[in-house]
Amino acid sequence: MQTGENEQALRRIIDFTRFISLAILFLHFYLTCYSAFQQWGLTQSIVDSILLPVSKMAIFKSTMLAKLAALITLMISLLGTKGKKDEKIKARSALAFAVIGLLLYFLSAVFLKAHYSFAVRALLYISITSFGYLFMLSGISALFRILKLKLANDIFNKANESFPQEERYLDHEYSINLPAVYHYKGKVRNSWINIINPFRGTLIGGSPGSGKSYFVIRHIITQHISKGFSMLIYDFKYDDLTKIAYNALLKYGHLYKVRPTFYVINLEQIMHRANPLEPETMLDITDAIDASRTIMLGLNREWIKKQGDFFVESPINFITAIMWFLRKYQDGRFCTLPHVIELAQVDYKDLFEVLLQEPEIEVLINPFISAWQNEAFEQLEGQVASAKISLARLSSPQLYYVLSGDDFSFDINNPDEPKIVCLANNPQKSQVNGAVLSLYINRINKLVNQKNRQKCSMIFDEFPTIYFNGIDHLIATARSNKVAVTLAVQDYSQLKKDYGRDQAEVIMNIVGNIVCGQVTGDTAKQLSERFGKINQQKESVSINSQDTSISRSTQLDFAIPASKIAGLSSGEFVGMVSDDPTNKIELKVFHNEIQNDHLALNKEELAYKTIPSVRNIDQATILQNYQQIKDDIKVIVQSVIVNS
Known part of the structure; x- marks a missing residue:
């Protein structure tokens, strides 16, 4: 019990133990250097009569035993000390003091055999041993205080903000599975981002260079094509995504019941033609x-x-x-x-x-x-x-x-005539081209969101550069019609600027899956609140003139703070996935680094075939x-x- 009486009693025991250590050392000096004490006139017959029985104790039969007894009682007295923490104490200097003191303490016996008078030898022995004792007392007490007050060295609170994540590979005919690694309890563990229900909408966020296309979108394209999806791709920087889709179709086209036809709408380099106002629709x-x-x-x-x-x-x-x-x-x-x-x-x-x-x-x-x-x-x-x-x-x-x-119709998920359609834009002409491509998207949306159609994936890179009227309605209703919508944006503020605050909030809140790289400001704050809080251990230090105390407690704090999201590296993502009744996921939130096989992807890209004219x-x-x-x-x- 940390009561005043107990602490006072402990302090008395410590003082008594240290007194015993000093008494043993003093008696050792007196008995070993008795002749010198006689020369100095420091002996008394009454004292000698008292100490004579003590000198017969086993610990005083040799110099080494007496010194060891004094040292052991000194160490015992130091175990209970709580001295005030001094931030200037360095472990190296404290250890040096202790080692030097230990050497002086035990090697001082050499001076008892030196070629000097016995009084000089005794003075040197007592002085050097005393200095060694004081050096050890200073160094060891500092070491005990350092070890006792050492706090966690996790400066950025990484350990506290780590949490268990999904490590199972949950694959089925609609899922998107991204391999990743994460840190938990000081260890690097393998995990998976399992987007098992892409029909609830997927939002991919991240500032330029965060790795949205390289780490996420390219895998959505290849995995959905390998699983038989028809597809609409808005390729803002043609032909980055179009080339991936074309070569994925060459690789996995044989897996379809009816092989899809590949179409590209390019308003600058004419490929296919299509009338977005075709009267039949x-x-x-x-x-x-x-x-x-x-x-x-x-x-x-x-x-x-x-x-x-x-x-x-x-x-x-x-x-x-x-x-x-x-x-x-x-x-x-x-x-x-x-x-x-x-x-x-x-x-x-x-x-x-x-x-x-x-x-x-x-x-x-x-x-x-x-x-x-x-x-x-x-x-x-x-x-x-x-x-x-x-x-x-x-x-x-x-x-x-x-x-x-009229090269093709817009029913891209027609089971009898499935299509993969890529809409090509150019960042330098995005305003005019984006308006026309928006019309294509609008017309395709009308025909895609219907029952009894083939599963379909609609991917929009740099989504704010187009105007999609009714995107919230599509995400809300397309789930039952097997239409997976993926939106890639750089930041919530960009979405708010181009679509207005109300529509931007609806889009942010209606999607079921979020995969986000580095973002800042309101976006990071919203995501941090969405991911919730976890129990984290907190430590506090109280320093006063006599003592230093440490208190530890647990409290709920954000699992992924906004500042952490603002400092994510390229390829590092945070997010949350949704599940469905047949595939439950308990650990929905993740903060990990997606693993790409860079050499294999580079080799694959070098082998890509160009899109034919x-x-x-x-x-x-x-x-x-x-x-x-x-x-x-x-x-x-x-x-x-x-x-x-």
Whole structure:
């Protein structure tokens, strides 16, 4: 018990033991150097009569035994000391003091045989032995205090913030399995990141260079292709992911029941052509509204935060009316985005006369016609000009050529005709290209999220560079239709900037699987709170003038603090996975380093086959198609006006 009485009693015992040590040493000096003491006049007959029986004790029969007895009692007295901790004490210097003292203490016996007078020999022996004793007392007491007060040397609290992680390899027909290592209780252990339910959505985060593509996305592509998934890949930096997907298909294509066809939509280096407004997929006017919203918000990202405003909704309604007119005219023969762009540039007088021929869009264009008839031209320009200006950025012969073809349909997870479609972007032209690719994604989404289809994986690298209207709805409902959605972002702030705070929060909170590399700020804080807390041991030191005490306690603290997430190395990831009723995972949170076989991957990449060219197209054909679309619009306007 740490009571005052017990501590006082202990202190008395320590003092008494040390007194015994000094008494033994003094008696040894007196008995060994008795002649010298006589010369110095320090002997008394009464003292001698008392010490004579003591001298017959076994410990005083030899110099070594007496010194050992004094040393042992000294060590016993030091065991119970609690001296104040001095931060300046160095273990090396304390040990040096103890060793020097020990040598002086035992080697001083040499001076008893020196060629000096006995008094000089006795003085040297007593002095050197005493110095050795004091050196040992100083050094050993310092050593005892250092050992007693030594705290954990885990400066960055790594041991406390480690926790058990999933070490089982849980593989099945849908899973993504990433090998990793982690630290726990001072040991490096093997583990697995088992994304056993990718249909609940996967968010991959990390700043540039954190290893999102190299350590995670490439394995999602190869593993899903090896397991028979159809696939849509948004390749922001073409052809990084496209090349991986193409070569994975060459390697695992034979495992499919029906081998998928590989398609690439590239708006700069023309590969395949496809019409995102193909009339067969636009079943009613709501499809046209959705497509119009996607392309307009994709071209004007700042409008995303202003949805519902008059001058945002008006251009969307205007383009919707044009799209639906072309869908209904001659059964959609001219229903392509290039035709929409060209028809939007027609003069108001002719354009409104043409659009009025379609009853279903009369409600949409009525505000524009009213403004035109009432000569409110400034209002009309505000409503329409923003749409014209935005679409004018897409007026390119190459774009027109790609967007007006029909090499394939968008039902990529059709069991009878599965497809792997890669949408290629260029970081230098991401705004314009991203808007068009967003329209492709929107149309594919409409057909993919249906029942009785083949399992499908949709992977979006640098997701904020496109506008995906309804991504939250896709993640929420696609699970039952076997559609796995993977979103790669650099930071939550980037998502918030491009999609608005509300939509960004929904995306962050709705995904079931998170794999995140180095991020900072609000993103790191949100993730740290999401991963929860664990019991951690805390130590505290109390230093006063007499004593030093250490207290240890346990308390709940963040398993992965925000500062730790902000300092992750490349290839090091934190996250949480979700499970399902048939595959339970108790240890869902992880903080580990994904293991890539760099030599094998490098060898594999060197053996990659290049993506073959699909068509050799000359500039004349592209320009001819461009002009044909313009001529089509002229013919449509003239024929409608004449027949009206």
